[in-house]
Amino acid sequence: xxxxxxxxxxxxxxxxxxxxxxxxxKRLPEKDDQFTVTSQVxxxxxxxxxxxxxxxxxxxxxxxxxSIPVRVLFNDPDLNxxxxxxxxxxxxxRPLCVGNGEMCRRYTESGVQSLPCPSPxxxxxxxxxxxxxxxxxxxxxxxxxxxGTFIFRTTGFNSIRSLAARLSYYQAVSGNLLACLPLExxxxxxxxxxxxxxxxYYVDLTVREGMTLEEAIAEARENxxxxxxxxxxxxxxxxxxxxxxSNGAFEDSEEENFDIVEEFFPASDGSGDCGSGNGSTxxxxxxxxxxxxxxxxxxxxxxxxxxxxxxxx
Numbered sequence: 001x002x003x004x005x006x007x008x009x010x011x012x013x014x015x016x017x018x019x020x021x022x023x024x025x026k027r028l029p030e031k032d033d034q035f036t037v038t039s040q041v042x043x044x045x046x047x048x049x050x051x052x053x054x055x056x057x058x059x060x061x062x063x064x065x066x067s068i069p070v071r072v073l074f075n076d077p078d079l080n081x082x083x084x085x086x087x088x089x090x091x092x093x094r095p096l097c098v099g100n101g102e103m104c105r106r107y108t109e110s111g112v113q114s115l116p117c118p119s120p121x122x123x124x125x126x127x128x129x130x131x132x133x134x135x136x137x138x139x140x141x142x143x144x145x146x147x148g149t150f151i152f153r154t155t156g157f158n159s160i161r162s163l164a165a166r167l168s169y170y171q172a173v174s175g176n177l178l179a180c181l182p183l184e185x186x187x188x189x190x191x192x193x194x195x196x197x198x199x200x201y202y203v204d205l206t207v208r209e210g211m212t213l214e215e216a217i218a219e220a221r222e223n224x225x226x227x228x229x230x231x232x233x234x235x236x237x238x239x240x241x242x243x244x245x246s247n248g249a250f251e252d253s254e255e256e257n258f259d260i261v262e263e264f265f266p267a268s269d270g271s272g273d274c275g276s277g278n279g280s281t282x283x284x285x286x287x288x289x290x291x292x293x294x295x296x297x298x299x300x301x302x303x304x305x306x307x308x309x310x311x312x313x
Contacts, residue, residue, distance in 0.1 A: 003247065012149065013037060013040060013050040016032075016035070017031075017034070019036065019046060019047075032201075034187065052141055068139075070183050070184060072140070072167070073140060073147065075176050075178045076241075077164065077168050081137045081164055081167055082135065083135035084099060084133070085098070085117065086098050086133070086134035086265075088257070088261045098250060102117055103117050104116070134153070134264065135155070135159065155265070162203070166205040179237075180223035182208040183216075184205070186205070188201065189201050189202075
């Protein structure tokens with residue numbers, strides 16, 4: 001296995017609750033009140049819809065996808081949903097720093113280093129909203145590909161918190177049969193003071209519509225027995241997933257980074273929230289703190305009557 005390359009679940013497509021639109025010559029994220037299931041192919045109009053998108057729309061009452069029947073690949077909640085504080089460089093698309101509130105992996109002049117992560121509120125590098133939570137959830141839609149998944153990415157606190165809680169609780173109550181449970185992604189709305197009382201949307205995870213939790217657990221047990229009889233080794237799959245994620249310093253590939261930055265870490269003129277459908281907030285690129293030499297050089301140049309630009313702290 002190539003070291004330094006994160007081995008992630010095979011991706012068949014994307015799940016989003018927003019899209020990128022062009023306004024005044026700028027490509028900006030725009031919120032939406034429904035799911036969209038896309039392929040991994042883009043054209044001039046954006047991401048091309050996956051065939052499952054049309055199927056789900058036909059099955060809905062109003063043509064809008066507000067819920068998606070899914071299963072997860074792993075029994076371990078942390079393998080299905082990976083969420084970290086992330087800071088990206090908008091110029092290169094490369095993640096500069098990724099942490100969990102205790103430790104982080106950060107690009108430095110000497111390479112990637114493991115450093116203490118004080119969380120964005122207390123981090124010097126994250127001042128001004130530079131760093132925010134970034135989550136990736138992998139789910140299976142349909143039964144055609146047993147290990148192929150669709151990925152939902154978000155920087156929204158509500159989605160990350162809700163999904164993390166649900167996955168953890170369902171793993172516990174099912175007796176570690178999370179991967180066998182019939183689940184459903186649901187789009188929920190709420191209003192807050194920060195949203196100026198307008199509706200914001202986030203993603204939740206529940207058991208399938210029309211089923212009680214007890215019925216879902218009973219089906220999970222039946223699925224577990226059937227899988228084991230057929231030789232399916234869920235424990236080995238979780239172990240392989242864990243090893244694959246830990247094989248690289250950062251999960252997202254370089255070819256994906258620019259699309260991720262554009263959609264979830266948009267540039268701003270400082271006027272406020274960009275209104276992304278995925279709960280994105282404004283992110284700025286950190287400016288280097290001036291060194292003592294730069295300050296002294298600046299003072300010397302000022303005394304000589306020259307005009308210099310010293311980086312803002």
